[in-house]
Amino acid sequence: MxxxxxxxxxxxxxxxxxxxxxxxxxxxxxxxxxxxxxxxxxxxxxxxxxxxxxxxxxxxxxxxxxxxxxxxxxxxxxxxxxxxxxxxxxxxxxxxxxxxxxxxxxxxxxxxxxxxxxxxxxxxxxxxxxxxxxxxxxxxxxxxxxxxxxxxxxAEAGGVHGKNLWGYVRRYGRSSSGHPVLEAVEPDPATAPIVRDVFERVAAGDASWAVARDLNHAGVPTRRPARTAGRAQIGWTQRMVVQLVRTEAYAGVRVHRDPETGEVRRTPAVWPALVDRATWDRAQDVLAARGAAGRRDADWAATHLLTGILRCVCGAPMRTGRQNSGGGARYVTYACPATPGGQPGPHTSMREVHADALVVEAVLNTLADPAFLARVGSEQGETDTRREELRSEIAAAETYLAEAKAASAAALDLSILLEARDAVAPRLEAARRELELLAGVSPEVAALAGREDLDDVWESMDVAAQRRVLRAVVRPVVLPAVPGRRGLAAARDRLELVWR
The missing domain is CATH 3.40.50.1390 (Resolvase, N-terminal catalytic domain)
Incomplete structure (x- = not known):
């Protein structure tokens, strides 16, 4: 046997x-x-x-x-x-x-x-x-x-579950039987300050792609180890920053979705908050104002220039597909993902070669226009100046409130603090709202604008970089086809470019 x-x-x-x-x-x-x-x-x-x-x-x-x-x-x-x-x-x-x-x-x-x-x-x-x-x-x-x-x-007790959250460290002891027992979750001296800085920058109006760029320049490792060598080279992305800022646990809240009812419950967490609730809320408002939570940040993995960027007239982002041209030949198209019997309304498609050529031609012509360079430079300079003014105004107001709070405590007179808040609160909130709406100009676009060798530089860029530039400059929409008209000229008439 x-x-x-x-x-x-x-x-x-x-x-x-x-x-x-x-x-x-x-x-x-x-x-x-x-x-x-x-x-x-x-x-x-x-x-x-x-x-x-x-x-x-x-x-x-x-x-x-x-x-x-x-x-x-x-x-x-x-x-x-x-x-x-x-x-x-x-x-x-x-x-x-x-x-x-x-x-x-x-x-x-x-x-x-x-x-x-x-x-x-x-x-x-x-x-x-x-x-x-x-x-x-x-x-x-x-x-x-x-x-x-x-x-x-x-979850109802605010306890931990799953992997350790980036920005914290877990301290373990031993049970009487020798098994490890969680004793405390504490801010990580190395990464907790980075988390706070990310929240403060986003809440103050800094663009999430700029935060990702600075984290990479500083050599900060990503929250989770990269699974591939190529992903490790990319480092932080805009989407990673948005995901971090969307994590409510950093405000000291335990979020739990009941698998049976689907109900989401929030309870105070056993770990300390890394950011106060006001900062967390302001950061969410900034992301919501820009629509950053819905942006795709998979450009590094894209192989087609306009996938997800080109829009159908119905508003849906278009994806690639293949069609037969007769004789067994096939060509790539951008097509609306809506299927017959699905989303109502007109849905469109366009040959990839036509859409790519027309959008790139229009964008490069715009970037080469001296008027565009002047406008970008002016807007960028004005934006940076205004942001600094607003930050100074906010800092002065917060300092004033802190001094009023200290004076109120020393004099045991709450009216001092209340009067100070009544005086500066409206201006402080207005400055914060204005700062949230100022995202600045993409440095990649500013670096391309007005270059004499623009065509050569564009060809040397990888698809991910080209897609980032296109997203920052234009929103192309494909209109319905005209019966009997085909080719590049017909495609040009069907392409509507909405400049950002």
Whole structure:
């Protein structure tokens, strides 16, 4: 008799994990006691992947290989060895399919923790195996309910859940049994000041792309390690900055969405806030005013110049597709994603080569126009000057209020502070609102405007950089086609350019 193992990370009743190596050691000893030979190549899952029906989209490659080998007759053993029955699966349907495959291949099942062998071809053995699957699925269901209840209770108490939030560090101690126990969540001395600075800059009106640029220039690592070398070279992006500023946890709030009802609940968090609520709210207002939350920042991965930038007359961002031109030839188009029977209204498409040529031609002509350069320079200078004026005004008002607060406390007279607030609050709020609306001019656009070698510089830029320039300058819209008219000239008449 020859035995072959399936090993998967397990947790026993004590909560201790049983690694595949530990399972293998116990399995090997049991197989030797039975007098069987052990196959040198077990099916092994080294990642902790749940076999429960509550697991979300995580594959078990070794389990799939086991099933494929049983079906193909290449299992190469007489006995499947499991450390416990639930190692095979916690889904009754999946386990029943495996039992059928084992029966067809005439393979026995030996469960080490029970010291019992089961023959799927016999009623008693089949019943024992299927009963184990029912019991495992039942336990999984109870565990899932218990976990959801624990997560909900922890959220209502403002407790932590999941990975550590960038800007904080977690301090752990040890329980009486030696297990790590979370004692506190504290601001990280290295990254907490960066988080505060990002919020303050966005709340003060700085553009999120400018914040990302400065973080990259300063060599600040991104909140999460990059998964690829190419992504690591990109560093911070506008979207990353927006995601950080949108995170309410930095204001000391625990946000939890109930998976059953979909209700979002907010409770005071156990960790300290890195930014005060007023700053967080002002930052949200700035993002909302610019529509930054809805902007795509996947330009670094784009391969087509106008995907998502070109708009259908219905307002939807257009995406690429392919159409036949006869004789088996195909060409790329930008097309509205609306399908027949979907979004009502007219929907358009245009050849990629025509749209790209026309938009680039119009944008480069505009950038080369001396009038545009003068306007950009004037607007940029005026914007920077006005922003500095507003920042000085806001700083002076906040200083005045701080001094009034101190004087009020010293004199034990609240009216001092109230009178100071009445005097400066309207001007302070007006200055903050105006500052929120000033985003400045993209430096990439300013660097291109008026250059004599503009065409050569444009050709040397990658698609991501070109797309950023286009987004900052123009909003192209494709109008409906005119029956009987085709080609570049017809496309020119259909392209409406809305300059920003």
């Amino acid at each position: 020859r035995a072959r193992e399936y090993l998967r990370v397990s947790r026993d009743a004590s909560g201790e994990g049983r690694s595949p190596s530990e399972q293998h050691a116990e399995n090997a000893a049991a197989v030797a006691d039975q007098g069987w030979d052990l196959h040198p190549e077990p099916y092994r899952e080294d990642r902790a992947v749940s076999a429960s029906r509550y697991a979300r989209g995580k594959a078990r490659p070794a389990f799939e290989q086991l099933r494929a080998d049983l079906a193909a007759g290449t299992f190469d053993a007489d006995v499947l060895v499991l450390w416990e029955a639930s190692r095979g699966g916690r889904r009754v349907g999946e386990w029943a399919d495996l039992v059928d495959a084992l029966e067809a291949a005439r393979v026995l099942v030996y469960v080490t923790s029970e010291d019992a062998a089961h023959d799927p071809a016999k009623p008693g053995g089949r019943r024992a195996l299927l009963s184990a699957a029912v019991d495992s699925e039942h336990e999984s269901g109870k565990t899932s309910v218990r976990i959801r209840r624990t997560v909900r209770a922890r």
